[in-house]
Amino acid sequence: MGHGHGRHAAPETRTMFRVALWIVGPLAVLTLAALVWLWPSDGVSPSDNEAQEHNARITEIRSEPCAEGVPDDVNGCGQATVEIDEGSEAGSSVDVVLPSGPGAPVVDEGDAVVVIASEGPDGQIYSIVDHQRGLQLWLLGGVFVLILLLFGRWRGLAALFGLTVTFSVLLFFVVPAVLEGESPLLVAIVASAAITLVVLYLTHGLTLATTVAVLGTLASLALTGVLAMASVALLNLGGVTDDISTAVVSTYEIDMRGLLIASIVIGSVGVLDDVTVTQSATVAELAHANPGYRFRHLYGAASRVGRSHIASVVNTIVLAYAGSSLPLLVLIVANNNSLSDVVTTQLITQELVRSVVATTGLIAAVPMTTALAAFVIRNARPERAERGD
Structure with missing residues (x-):
């Protein structure tokens, strides 16, 4: 997020913007109600560890x-x-x-x-x-904030507030709610919706293009959640693959399969909103530069941009998951000569599911967001632009 998309505001009318808010408004109210309902009452209780x-x-x-x-x-x-x-x-x-x-x-x-x-x-x-490592981490964080503010200025400051919101939701809502026994998947969906609604508007402003990006992100997250549930069930994944997950399930009795699905959904948010904001802003820029463009022109041109973006982002997702599991890959491959046996182990299959599901949701986000943006922005043009078609 925070790429500075949308230099020009989308050519929107009050009517179309009001319609968009009528759609997002109920979603925001529903998300807020779910946050209040699922919010943990007792916080995180310390474990019975004597050390x-x-x-x-x-x-x-x-x-x-x-x-x-x-x-x-x-x-x-x-x-x-x-x-x-x-x-x-x-x-x-x-x-x-x-x-x-x-x-x-x-x-x-x-x-x-x-x-x-x-x-x-x-x-x-x-x-x-x-x-x-406390002092070193504070120094590293200070350098990061300084660079972000020097380069991003007010947009960088908004991105910092968005980052604070994201960490707050994860630390004060997601983890305590899961520890309290709530459904990990339900918690992840509510948290992802809250992060999307707050961070996108905070970072990119209350515009029609941002509203389209929000709707595209939420729709893609819903699809990602469905695909994650189906894939985990189809491949019989349990979510317990190492000492850490074993300790979590034995100590706190958490539904590890649900936690696996939740991690896929939450992990997809950051990449999804980057793609949806890019597509929505691209359509807005095209409409500003070419007032005579119809729906098919806007959709076709923005889709070409989306395909190029997807090609690079997909590789990023796969490499990110592979990089986090590299020591494990080295160990498994070194002790097993059969590639098929390596790939079908639960640990590797779990990472493959993360990559495939997240990538599928990402690919689906491009046509959905682009079509929605082209339709909304095309119909939101001032009347003089319509007469010029």
């Missing part, structure tokens, strides 16, 4: 030779002294064993780390589990 995390700093490392048969990897063998920085134990120093094994953080004296304290036979046991 407690603390921010700490390494003050000393005492290395020593590893015992016979013990691998000398990552940090070697020995102990470290860490000083707790927060909580009731702030200022106290404890000794911990240097972290080792695959994925263990590489540490040095002075590093800011995260330690967990768990109960053992002889009292509390402390372990270093990660580095602290």
